[in-house]
Amino acid sequence: MSEHVYKKIELVGSSKISIEDAIQTAISQAGATLENLRWFEVVETRGQIEENRVAYWQVTIKIGFTVTR
Numbered sequence: 001m002s003e004h005v006y007k008k009i010e011l012v013g014s015s016k017i018s019i020e021d022a023i024q025t026a027i028s029q030a031g032a033t034l035e036n037l038r039w040f041e042v043v044e045t046r047g048q049i050e051e052n053r054v055a056y057w058q059v060t061i062k063i064g065f066t067v068t069r
Helices: 019-035
Strands: 006-015 037-050 051-067
Touching: 006 019, 019 037, 019 051
Parallel strands: none
Antiparallel strands: 006 051, 037 051
């Protein structure tokens, strides 16, 4: 079995729709420039309020991906 090495980066995704959409936005953007994405962890969730309503969800995530040679 081969050993793996991973790298983690931290991103903030935002969405007007939902927390899940904010996460997917960050993962999709990362996948456009990075290869071998493997997992993510939610670090922080927050939102922007406008006129007493949630205007945007903002989710900080760490994404792990396999480092290749």
